[in-house]
Amino acid sequence: MQKLADLLIQKFAPLQQLPAEYVYLVVQVVFALLMLMIFVAPFAGILSWVERRIAARMMDRVGPNRVGPQGFFQWIADGIKSLLKEDIIPRAADPILFRLAPYLVFAGMFAAFVTIPFSSSLIVADMNVGIFYLIAVTSIVVVGILMAGWSSNNKYSLLGGMRSAAQIVSYEIPAGLAILVVVFLSGSLSIQDIIKAQGAYPWQWFLFDNPFMPVAFTTLFISSLAEGNRTPFDIPEAESELVSGYSTEYSGMRFVFFYFEEWANIYLIAAVGTALFLGGWQLPPAVKAWAVSTGGALGVILPHFLEFVTFFLKAAVIVFVVIWIRWTLPRIRVDQLMTLSWKYLTPFGFAASLGVAVWMVLFPNGVPLVHYVMCAGALATLLYFFYRVAYQVWYSRQPIHLNPFV
Amino acid sequence: MTVEEIAKILCEHFKGLQIEVVPGAKNAVSGIQTGDPAVIIPAEKIREICNTLKVMDQFAFDCLSSLTAVDRKDRFEVVYHLFSYKNRHSLTLKVNLPRGGNQPQRGVEGEAPSGLAGGGGDASPSIETVESLWGVANWLEREVYDLFGIKFDNHSDLRRIMLPDDWVGHPLRKDYKEEVDYHGISTTRPALLQ
Amino acid sequence: MAELRTEEMLLNMGPQHPSTHGVIRFVVKTDGEVMSAAVPDIGYLHRSIEKIAEKATYNGFMPWTDRVDYLAAMNCNVAYAMAVEKLASIEITRRGEYLRVIAMEMNRIISHLLAVGSLGMDVGAYTPFIHALREREKVNDLIEELCGQRLTYNYARIGGVIYDMTPNWDKKVLDFLDQFEPLLNEFDRLLTDNKILRKRLGGVAVVTREDAINYNFVGPNLRGSGVKWDIRKDMPYSVYPELDFEVPVGTGEAGSFGVVGDCFDRYMVRIREMSESVKILRQCFERIPPGDHLVKVPKKIRPPAGDCYIRTESTRGDLGVYLVSDGSDKPYRLKFRTGSFSAMAIIEKISRGMMVADLIAFIASLDIVAPEIDR
Numbered sequence: 001m002q003k004l005a006d007l008l009i010q011k012f013a014p015l016q017q018l019p020a021e022y023v024y025l026v027v028q029v030v031f032a033l034l035m036l037m038i039f040v041a042p043f044a045g046i047l048s049w050v051e052r053r054i055a056a057r058m059m060d061r062v063g064p065n066r067v068g069p070q071g072f073f074q075w076i077a078d079g080i081k082s083l084l085k086e087d088i089i090p091r092a093a094d095p096i097l098f099r100l101a102p103y104l105v106f107a108g109m110f111a112a113f114v115t116i117p118f119s120s121s122l123i124v125a126d127m128n129v130g131i132f133y134l135i136a137v138t139s140i141v142v143v144g145i146l147m148a149g150w151s152s153n154n155k156y157s158l159l160g161g162m163r164s165a166a167q168i169v170s171y172e173i174p175a176g177l178a179i180l181v182v183v184f185l186s187g188s189l190s191i192q193d194i195i196k197a198q199g200a201y202p203w204q205w206f207l208f209d210n211p212f213m214p215v216a217f218t219t220l221f222i223s224s225l226a227e228g229n230r231t232p233f234d235i236p237e238a239e240s241e242l243v244s245g246y247s248t249e250y251s252g253m254r255f256v257f258f259y260f261e262e263w264a265n266i267y268l269i270a271a272v273g274t275a276l277f278l279g280g281w282q283l284p285p286a287v288k289a290w291a292v293s294t295g296g297a298l299g300v301i302l303p304h305f306l307e308f309v310t311f312f313l314k315a316a317v318i319v320f321v322v323i324w325i326r327w328t329l330p331r332i333r334v335d336q337l338m339t340l341s342w343k344y345l346t347p348f349g350f351a352a353s354l355g356v357a358v359w360m361v362l363f364p365n366g367v368p369l370v371h372y373v374m375c376a377g378a379l380a381t382l383l384y385f386f387y388r389v390a391y392q393v394w395y396s397r398q399p400i401h402l403n404p405f406v
Numbered sequence: 407m408t409v410e411e412i413a414k415i416l417c418e419h420f421k422g423l424q425i426e427v428v429p430g431a432k433n434a435v436s437g438i439q440t441g442d443p444a445v446i447i448p449a450e451k452i453r454e455i456c457n458t459l460k461v462m463d464q465f466a467f468d469c470l471s472s473l474t475a476v477d478r479k480d481r482f483e484v485v486y487h488l489f490s491y492k493n494r495h496s497l498t499l500k501v502n503l504p505r506g507g508n509q510p511q512r513g514v515e516g517e518a519p520s521g522l523a524g525g526g527g528d529a530s531p532s533i534e535t536v537e538s539l540w541g542v543a544n545w546l547e548r549e550v551y552d553l554f555g556i557k558f559d560n561h562s563d564l565r566r567i568m569l570p571d572d573w574v575g576h577p578l579r580k581d582y583k584e585e586v587d588y589h590g591i592s593t594t595r596p597a598l599l600q
Numbered sequence: 601m602a603e604l605r606t607e608e609m610l611l612n613m614g615p616q617h618p619s620t621h622g623v624i625r626f627v628v629k630t631d632g633e634v635m636s637a638a639v640p641d642i643g644y645l646h647r648s649i650e651k652i653a654e655k656a657t658y659n660g661f662m663p664w665t666d667r668v669d670y671l672a673a674m675n676c677n678v679a680y681a682m683a684v685e686k687l688a689s690i691e692i693t694r695r696g697e698y699l700r701v702i703a704m705e706m707n708r709i710i711s712h713l714l715a716v717g718s719l720g721m722d723v724g725a726y727t728p729f730i731h732a733l734r735e736r737e738k739v740n741d742l743i744e745e746l747c748g749q750r751l752t753y754n755y756a757r758i759g760g761v762i763y764d765m766t767p768n769w770d771k772k773v774l775d776f777l778d779q780f781e782p783l784l785n786e787f788d789r790l791l792t793d794n795k796i797l798r799k800r801l802g803g804v805a806v807v808t809r810e811d812a813i814n815y816n817f818v819g820p821n822l823r824g825s826g827v828k829w830d831i832r833k834d835m836p837y838s839v840y841p842e843l844d845f846e847v848p849v850g851t852g853e854a855g856s857f858g859v860v861g862d863c864f865d866r867y868m869v870r871i872r873e874m875s876e877s878v879k880i881l882r883q884c885f886e887r888i889p890p891g892d893h894l895v896k897v898p899k900k901i902r903p904p905a906g907d908c909y910i911r912t913e914s915t916r917g918d919l920g921v922y923l924v925s926d927g928s929d930k931p932y933r934l935k936f937r938t939g940s941f942s943a944m945a946i947i948e949k950i951s952r953g954m955m956v957a958d959l960i961a962f963i964a965s966l967d968i969v970a971p972e973i974d975r
Binding site: 055060061159162231328332333334335336396 | 724734
Binding site for chain 3: 430431433434435436438440441442444468469470471472474476477485487491494496498540541542544545546549553566567568569570577578
């Protein structure tokens with residue numbers, strides 16, 4: 001962003017009279033808003049459609065398929081419908097907090113998006129405390145949820161809000177520990193530096209760096225699921241127990257804000273996982289050299305575009321896994337959730353960070369053999385998984401509809 | 407054990423009580439038993455007899471299968487169906503209660519009587535509860551109270567179970583007449599055929 | 601440290617709630633998560649079916665028996681028909697008996713599918729519920745071909761059944777059973793081997809054997825508490841003496857935290873009963889004799905005065921029908937003693953000290969349907 005701002009100052013004479021910081025500020029805000037409009041908002045909407053289709057195929061039904069080709073514009077229809085709905089506010093609800101809660105939730109989630117990289121230089125704010133800022137700012141969501149639960153003046157909402165606060169706060173710790181492990185390896189808190197410390201090929205990713213990294217990755221994944229209120233940790237909004245938890249009394253667009261935050265949070269989970277463990281936007285050098293060599297304007301845009309595609313595909317795999325888990329597993333009870341966090345995940349996080357620290361002392365430059373062996377192990381696991389899937393498909397003798405668009 | 411044998415042993419235990427056996431209905435032509443035989447016991451001794459039936463090994467009636475009442479026009483008949491998982495036999499006990507007052511009157515100045523008093527004041531029949539022997543009797547007796555108005559003494563929580571607490575009357579009685587309206591909702595509707 | 605003043609919350613799991621199976625209300629006193637009492641409040645579905653029976657003729661009352669428990673409508677039909685036939689000494693044909701048993705076992709399969717599916721949904725697993733509904737749809741189509749209805753069948757009559765099988769119907773049902781068994785296996789594995797489900801249901805709401813008998817639990821609830829009792833085997837009626845099947849019993853198998861009589865046992869008993877029903881259906885189709893399906897009965901049946909108490913194994917347990925006749929053509933008193941009624945009676949006692957989430961799992965594992973409670 002700095003270079004772009006400098007370019008603008010060069011081109012437009014009037015801007016040179018303002019102090020440079022103001023120009024940077026305005027450019028950054030404009031880019032943040034652009035990213036929100038072009039990427040985050042449509043992505044959250046499209047993700048709602050994708051989730052409904054995937055859920056439907058898993059349940060052996062079709063999902064939305066009327067509004068637009070294959071139901072693609074369902075989310076636009078839903079958005080317009082929510083905007084046009086009557087704005088109902090319970091008379092006994094706290095007037096200020098009730099209205100403020102969805103915005104806090106949204107702000108907390110979106111403020112974290114400014115540090116998510118899309119390519120090597122497409123990032124709104126490349127802070128040198130990037131990942132630390134991200135964890136800190138996503139905690140504003142807790143405040144919003146508690147406000148929503150309390151101000152609804154509804155015992156079910158209060159229960160949901162309390163459960164959610166307990167859940168999110170408890171799972172911050174294992175998440176933080178897992179991220180700490182990555183910071184050990186990369187030596188920096190900035191997300192771009194973490195990605196630059198990895199390579200493009202799987203054996204250069206942090207996930208396969210040493211045997212403690214998968215433990216850290218699993219811990220981070222489970223904790224992020226819990227922070228995002230996704231099943232199996234969706235007790236705050238457990239539909240069969242609490243009707244709709246903290247968002248019971250909300251209607252119309254305010255209600256959609258809570259679910260918007262949830263879907264955008266899925267991408268946040270995936271992006272953090274990709275950036276920290278799966279190599280981010282790194283391209284193989286040969287591919288990057290080819291992209292640059294196409295020359296001219298294309299030579300500038302193409303490498304960035306390919307990097308974005310790489311990042312997005314890796315994140316999309318994690319998004320799919322998150323959706324898959326939601327529609328398969330039941331939800332765990334609130335005391336089991338606390339047990340899981342404090343008695344299992346936190347010790348795992350500590351063990352991982354201790355293990356990685358010891359590893360780094362013993363092998364300061366890493367051990368390529370371990371990388372290759374772990375990669376091979378992961379590949380073998382993946383192949384075994386596909387074998388099991390094929391066996392189940394054969395065993396149930398059902399006709400297979402390979403076309404996802406029925 | 408058959409019902410006759412059980413009745414004989416009961417008669418030996420409770421000397422002086424009037425315990426009858428009613429044979430079940432029989433098909434007039436073929437003689438096959440169509441109805442169930444029953445043992446009629448006096449109402450005051452219900453709890454002791456049931457205790458004996460539950461505790462004694464040769465009976466071991468550990469399950470109260472059903473508790474209901476029948477409104478014979480001159481009396482109420484409370485029917486207990488007992489069953490034993492150990493000995494695999496069943497027994498029907500019947501108790502005759504004198505029919506108490508008629509339709510309960512509304513309370514003073516038109517206020518609706520509370521659920522407990524809806525049994526027509528002092529005139530409703532009553533019988534001892536068997537709740538301490540079989541836990542399910544709690545709800546079964548509440549249902550009989552709700553629909554027939556038979557009170558169960560020493561019941562821990564005798565109130566209406568299915569009908570609202572301020573309902574007037576006991577519907578399953580043969581002489582039950584509905585109130586004209588309930589909280590302003592009319593209970594009659596115009597005839598369908600004009 | 602000063603004591604914080606806390607209050608107990610009075611929560612109303614009201615008549616409208618996504619997971620009380622039907623219209624029931626629970627008044628729950630809780631301090632956040634742990635309940636001190638959960639008092640059920642029933643009566644929202646009281647349709648006075650027993651009073652209507654005193655005004656309807658024996659023949660004409662059959663559609664009302666469907667509504668006593670609409671998920672096991674065949675069983676209610678047959679139970680009522682058996683009571684009247686016993687009082688009036690009507691013998692029905694063998695083919696009528698076999699058709700009744702076939703219909704009842706198919707009803708058992710779909711009722712258990714719905715019970716297990718909604719147990720999964722209440723605990724948070726949405727997908728198996730939809731899979732269960734998919735199977736239910738196939739069976740509903742088959743039953744529609746048999747008797748014209750998908751939910752409230754009105755199929756049994758006093759004297760037999762109203763319609764015979766259509767040609768090739770038995771082949772269709774056998775085809776369905778062939779593809780149902782691997783799907784039942786898959787559905788079962790999606791839920792049963794799931795560690796989260798086992799932890800949610802294992803050790804929760806344990807109903808001991810003594811409590812189960814004392815509170816007159818019946819059916820899969822009783823078997824889940826370890827009592828091996830099935831009316832089809834122990835007091836057999838109809839053609840069940842000739843059929844060969846097992847009676848599954850709960851054994852506390854939810855891993856290391858399972859106790860005999862917890863929610864997981866009741867769930868497993870239902871899963872196993874579905875495979876047993878498939879076995880029974882296959883045997884019935886092999887053995888069904890040709891003949892008439894309905895015996896001629898007089899237009900106005902007048903059973904002699906007397907009373908009888910019939911117990912049949914409905915899907916929710918032992919459905920007791922107590923029928924009192926006074927010689928006229930209308931019943932004098934008809935009482936349905938349903939399994940869900942006794943299951944509700946124990947909730948208040950067992951729910952002390954449970955969590956709200958466990959209460960949901962408990963109610964779902966008892967397989968309560970509200971119309972059975974209130975009639």
